[in-house]
Amino acid sequence: MKKYLYSDETLFRNGDLFEIDYVPEEFHFRESQMKDIALALRPALHGRRPLNIALRGLPGTGKTTAVKRIFAEVEETTPRLVPVYVNCQTDTTKYGIFSRIFAALSGHPAPLTGIPLRTLIGKVGRTMSERGVVVSVCLDDANYLLPNRVLNGVLFSILRLHQEFPGARAGVILPMSTMDVKLPQELDSGVLSVLQLREIFFPPYREEEIAAILGERVRRGLYPNVVSDALLGLIVGQTMRSGDLRVGLDLIRQSALLAERDGRTAIREDDVLAAYEVSRFVQLSASVRALTPPERSLLYVIADMAVGAGSYLSTGAVYDAAAEKMAMSYSSFYERLRKFDQMRLIELSHVAGNGRTREIALRWEPEKVREVCG
Numbered sequence: 001m002k003k004y005l006y007s008d009e010t011l012f013r014n015g016d017l018f019e020i021d022y023v024p025e026e027f028h029f030r031e032s033q034m035k036d037i038a039l040a041l042r043p044a045l046h047g048r049r050p051l052n053i054a055l056r057g058l059p060g061t062g063k064t065t066a067v068k069r070i071f072a073e074v075e076e077t078t079p080r081l082v083p084v085y086v087n088c089q090t091d092t093t094k095y096g097i098f099s100r101i102f103a104a105l106s107g108h109p110a111p112l113t114g115i116p117l118r119t120l121i122g123k124v125g126r127t128m129s130e131r132g133v134v135v136s137v138c139l140d141d142a143n144y145l146l147p148n149r150v151l152n153g154v155l156f157s158i159l160r161l162h163q164e165f166p167g168a169r170a171g172v173i174l175p176m177s178t179m180d181v182k183l184p185q186e187l188d189s190g191v192l193s194v195l196q197l198r199e200i201f202f203p204p205y206r207e208e209e210i211a212a213i214l215g216e217r218v219r220r221g222l223y224p225n226v227v228s229d230a231l232l233g234l235i236v237g238q239t240m241r242s243g244d245l246r247v248g249l250d251l252i253r254q255s256a257l258l259a260e261r262d263g264r265t266a267i268r269e270d271d272v273l274a275a276y277e278v279s280r281f282v283q284l285s286a287s288v289r290a291l292t293p294p295e296r297s298l299l300y301v302i303a304d305m306a307v308g309a310g311s312y313l314s315t316g317a318v319y320d321a322a323a324e325k326m327a328m329s330y331s332s333f334y335e336r337l338r339k340f341d342q343m344r345l346i347e348l349s350h351v352a353g354n355g356r357t358r359e360i361a362l363r364w365e366p367e368k369v370r371e372v373c374g
Helices: 031-046 063-077 094-105 117-131 147-161 188-197 207-221 228-243 245-261 270-281 282-289 293-306 313-321 329-343 366-373
Strands: 053-056 081-089 134-140 170-177 199-200 346-350 358-362
Touching: 031 063, 031 081, 031 134, 031 170, 031 199, 063 081, 063 117, 063 134, 063 170, 081 094, 094 117, 094 134, 094 147, 094 366, 117 358, 134 147, 134 188, 134 346, 147 188, 147 329, 207 228, 228 270, 245 270, 245 282, 282 358, 282 366, 293 313, 293 329, 293 358, 293 366, 313 358, 329 346
Parallel strands: 053 170, 053 199, 081 134, 134 170
Antiparallel strands: 346 358
């Protein structure tokens, strides 16, 4: 029996199945949530405004996949509803978000510069009004837009387009990967009065559900006998330990790459254990990639101070250390901290008895944060 690969052989039947942004053909264990999203969009099929919904759930619980599958079905079914998907980790400005909406409506991208935001919003509103189409905008990881009140401004402009452009109807979908955001405290009353959110909850996958999902990916994405039943159980256990399905998918991919590197036709236990030391940081790596260079620099300073500190860091001490390395006002510093908190990179907490003083705690190992920030 052959135990080693030739140089041109691979263990992957379809490696795309283990990419984080892959949208599976079969999407199990989220039928109820899919029906609720479809129900919210149904009025738009008749030319009316869709319901505004928030998708609540921890990272890796299927929120993004559910929206992308529904949007794909919409595009195949009707031209009356135009779905717009926005990744708020990368599109963090009002101009960037309306550029996505403009591109979905017009079929070509908006100019990167040289056109005022007001003009761009006007082009979007007039196009919707003239064509009689309804727009549903998914602001994925909408909580990333809370600092600097970007989310408030975006929602105000989207939901009130009809006031200046009669017949321009739009709704929003707000997937959020943090459970402690209270939008009534973050948004203006004028936005809340129009928003009237309905929430759809995405619970964490149970162990048997994770086993079924990963087992199906292994069968379709790898060749037979690459992963034994015992090793699949280990992978499922490590995935449950992290609490994120995406860790399990990356764990399979990394383990298979390690076996390929050694020319073996099957994954071993030591492959899985070694790969976990990389895969368990997949969420951290994705979050840091979404930061701007100044934001990464500030996060590096926090991580550097946290190494060996063994306790919370005061915001004042962190600001003083960061100000020695970069030009930054305290207000912009604090908004960056709020963004890190929304991205679950740090935890901000009040200091008892010290007024507005706050403390910072990293949610990840400081050494790893420094490494990922580079």
